[in-house]
Amino acid sequence: MFLNKDSESKIDDVTKSQTVKCYTYTFAHPDNPAYKFILIDTPGLSDTNGVKQDDKNIKEITDAAISAGSLSAIVIVANGTEARVTPSIKNTLVRLSNNLPDDLLGNILLILTKCTKSSASFSECAFSKEIAKPKKIFYMDNQFFCTDPEVWKDDEDERFNVEHHWKLSINTINRILETITDLSSTSTKAFENMREYRNKIKAEIDKVTQDITNIQKVQDKLEASQKALQKSGDQKNSYANYTKTETITLNKIVKASYHSTVCSRHMDNIICHDNCGLEMKTSSGTDYFTACYCMGSNNICRFCNCGPTSHYHAMVKLIKETKTLNKVLEDMKAQYDSANQQYQKYSTDANNYQSTLANLQATANAKYEYIHKLCKDLSKICSRFNFVDELHANLDNMRQDARVIQNINIRRNAEAEIQRLEKLASDLSSKRGSMY
Ligand SMILES: [Zn+2]
Ligand SMILES: [Zn+2]
Ligand SMILES: [Zn+2]
Known part of the structure; x- marks a missing residue:
């Protein structure tokens, strides 16, 4: 050697x-x-x-x-x-x-x-x-x-x-x-046992690096859907005021303690003479109201445009009532609905990716556990065996190798592989305590 x-x-x-x-x-x-x-x-x-x-x-x-x-x-x-x-x-x-x-x-x-x-x-x-x-x-x-x-x-x-x-x-x-x-x-039987463990570890690492690749892919998708979720959420909020409140004033005839002149044809919203001074007369059909203040020069009511015969007295007055109405702005509501739909979709997506990610992570963790077990077993044959050290030594060398690669694609691949192994090394060391 x-x-x-x-x-x-x-x-x-x-x-x-x-x-x-x-x-x-x-x-x-x-x-x-x-x-x-x-x-x-x-x-x-x-x-x-x-x-x-x-x-x-x-x-x-x-x-x-x-x-x-x-x-x-x-x-x-x-x-x-x-x-x-x-x-x-x-x-x-x-x-x-x-x-x-x-x-x-x-x-x-x-x-x-x-x-x-x-x-x-x-x-x-x-x-x-x-x-x-x-x-x-x-x-x-x-x-x-x-x-x-x-x-x-x-x-x-x-x-x-x-x-x-x-x-x-x-x-x-x-x-x-x-x-x-x-x-x-x-x-040299021990070499053979070590080789078996190493092959198992290697196979497990190949699987777990595939997991890491998948985790990274899902993580990218999760991030993208979270960004889209944020964006559609903002959009949704900006269209949230699709209802407009309007205040309208309504006239309403209510009971009063005095009598006023009203018209039988317009009695639901017009008071022709409020608090009329003429003596109270509750029947219509006469010329009695010619004398009422509401009548204009040619005996046409200045308020309802009817003649005197349709007028009579009633114990009523007119009040103004204000009402607030919620008016829906249809085009804005359409925008809101569409943004909301997007928001729901991205929200579902993000949740799905999140649970996929959790599953993948759990699968990878199980493999890490198994790798640890194999490493532990291997260290019974080779007490100095330190897998993380070996990974780090590999990484140092791979980094040196990668630095001199001229071809951009090959270098990128090498760097991606280094990143995956770095992740592996850090995952393994974070999950193992200080054993190896
Ligand atoms: Zn009058
Ligand atoms: Zn009138
Ligand atoms: Zn009238």
């Missing part, structure tokens, strides 16, 4: 030509042929090909470990001059710690390349903290192997150096082989 295979790609001088499959080499111990070693060379992690490649490589490594049945040692090779824990190294450490079962943590050997014990600047502390304390650490200054023999073959000092380092490296390799011989072979 290689952490950061920079050196290798430099030697090959072919970009991205690192191992993408596991290769198995079998060889016998040079001094003791009874010992047979099977070396599985695996793809490197934290290479420049991004998160997806790392995922594939982890899968390759896991599959190789499972088909090996048991392993004596997991040898991790890292650049010993890498002092800084860069996001990429951090990502690799998280990935390794999330994928190495507890059962095999006692079989870890660390080889730091390009350095000697005194010159190594690799953070062994970070390695121990994130993964496990390696059983043993070896140092290998292999830089001379990468130099051009033309440079040193005729130069005595350089030749001496190269030969010296060659011997040191051979010694180191012998010590590594000895250590491996001493380690007890451990079953």
Whole structure:
């Protein structure tokens, strides 16, 4: 297993030509042929090909470990001059710690390349903290192997150096082989169990990210219908005054304590002479009312235009009565009705989306719960397994990858995927307390 295979790609001088499959080499111990070693060379992690490649490589490594049945040692090779824990190294450490079962943590050997014990600047502390304390650490200054023999073959000092380092490296390799011989072979069954859990988690995550997409879609629709609801509500309010109140004055004849002259043809709304001074005469049909103040010059009543014979006296008077009427403005009411209809529709829509959203959220929550359960079970095999950390490490890398994508559509898709995973990570961490 290689952490950061920079050196290798430099030697090959072919970009991205690192191992993408596991290769198995079998060889016998040079001094003791009874010992047979099977070396599985695996793809490197934290290479420049991004998160997806790392995922594939982890899968390759896991599959190789499972088909090996048991392993004596997991040898991790890292650049010993890498002092800084860069996001990429951090990502690799998280990935390794999330994928190495507890059962095999006692079989870890660390080889730091390009350095000697005194010159190594690799953070062994970070390695121990994130993964496990390696059983043993070896140092290998292999830089001379990468130099051009033309440079040193005729130069005595350089030749001496190269030969010296060659011997040191051979010694180191012998010590590594000895250590491996001493380690007890451990079953890789745990890798298989982890793979099962991971596959289940992955399947669940695929489902839940689909839920998240659906939730976002419904949320958008809900927002749109709420806006429309607000708008139609405002419209409805602006047409709400479709009734107009009018005050009208009505004349009304009521009983009085005195007599007035009225006309038998107009008695319901006209008083021809209020409080007439003539002596009371309650019958009509005579010329008696010629003398009444209401009569004009040619014996035509100035108020009702009738002659004297239709007039008589009654104990009545005229009062004015004011009435308020509600008048409906029909066109405005039509506008109101239409706005109201819209309002009702959007209100129903908003309620429907709201309950759809609640259902989807509940479905997603059930999946989150299940993912938590799977993570919990998985952490029984790999106690350092921290799924949210892994998601965050993924996200950091995906963000870096997305930044350099030129094509706008592809970048948008990548950003959308990042957003979904961010949502997932935050949902998972908010729902889990502080367990993993
Ligand atoms: Zn009169
Ligand atoms: Zn009259
Ligand atoms: Zn009259």
